[in-house]
Amino acid sequence: MSSAISLDGPRSEPANGEAPEKLVILLHGLGADGNDLIALAPLFSQILPEAAFVAPNAPEACDMAPSGYQWFSLQEREPQALHKGAEAARTSLDAFIDQELERHGLEEKDLVVVAFSQGTMIALYTCLRRPNACAGIVGFSGLLIDNGRLDEEIRSRPPIMLIHGEEDPVVPFECMDAAEKTLSACGVPVQTHARPELEHGIDQDGLVMAAGFLQAVFDKELEQG
Template sequence: MSSVTPLDGPRSDPANGGSAEKLVILLHGLGADGNDLIALAPLFGQILPEAAFVAPNAPETCDMAPNGYQWFSLQEREPQSLHQGAEAARTSLDAFIDQELEKHGLEEKDLVVVGFSQGTMMALYTCLRRPNACAGIIGFSGLLIDNGRMEEETKSRPPVMLIHGEEDPVVPFECMAAAEKTLTACGVPVQTHARPELEHGIDQDGLVMAAGFLQVVYDKNPDDIAQDQQEG
């Protein structure tokens, strides 16, 4: 079994000033750190003022950008290498998810995991192998690491939203369709959104789609949202 590396990173408390009733974990991409995605907390916090946000730094110093972090090395990108790397990192991420849920007194149904690029790889790889489904997974510009045993290893089936730029030069746009096909075969509900002219990144329309997904998976209707904003 892989060793557990304690994870931590920047945090944002609920916008309403109360105790967390929801938790959003944000997983950054290769060579970045938690500060890269914690910037999404104010935006999503308008919709989820009762949510705490945390963006852990990945467990390893990046071997291609030493000022950042990586979930695992991408020097080798063969399927077996990706699987081995994700499997090793999953132990630490699993422990972090458990720790954060316990800290806030929350359950899996209160959790959404958002990933970008390699963070999307880890969100999908880890959350689908956890015994209880989280509320949802949002993946920007990533791919599904398929070791050929997805169907037998998938233990939970939370709703998934994948968003990908059609002009992505880092993670090919075609990876989104491949992920959708495999996830669907595994019984995971998935929706995909192509972003025309977008390269490897997150655009405003993608953020709007993600915000709408958060509303749906947390079953928040427009009246609830308006009330939350007034109370905030």
């Protein structure tokens, strides 16, 4: 793997004013930055007042927009190019996840990842290859980068919720079903939700679903603990 690039971005401390007991990492899409998703922190804080939030800027300047960042280039979208880009980017995201867990004295079971578009791509690619499963992943409007070797490379199987607009002109809606089939075949617990009439974005109903999922995965952890 390539050398890690240090990541950072906007943060939001726990709503209860205490030391974090949970961590939510928010991963933005192509051409955006951490400010794009840190705005979700107040919503999720209502159900996770004990959680800290961080939305790192991706490691590269976007090569398809005058500002913003990218996890890797999408100039070429063939599977091999996507795999190569994601493999390079996951080094930095892996290091960032490790750093943030250590910063707060937390473990993977205390972490959820919420991602949009290209952020979903890198979240799925990275987290499934980490040795320990996080508590859960919510992916909006993304796709699973499938190099045909996920069943060999997968190391953890966190529960996943995928949400996708049926009218998405950027990342085809069909990518959600393709991801579900591949993930399920690899033993990953996955649920999917189609959003009628939604294009490439996140709507209120999707956010409500995501919030419910985050609450459920942490409640399950408490039951097991």
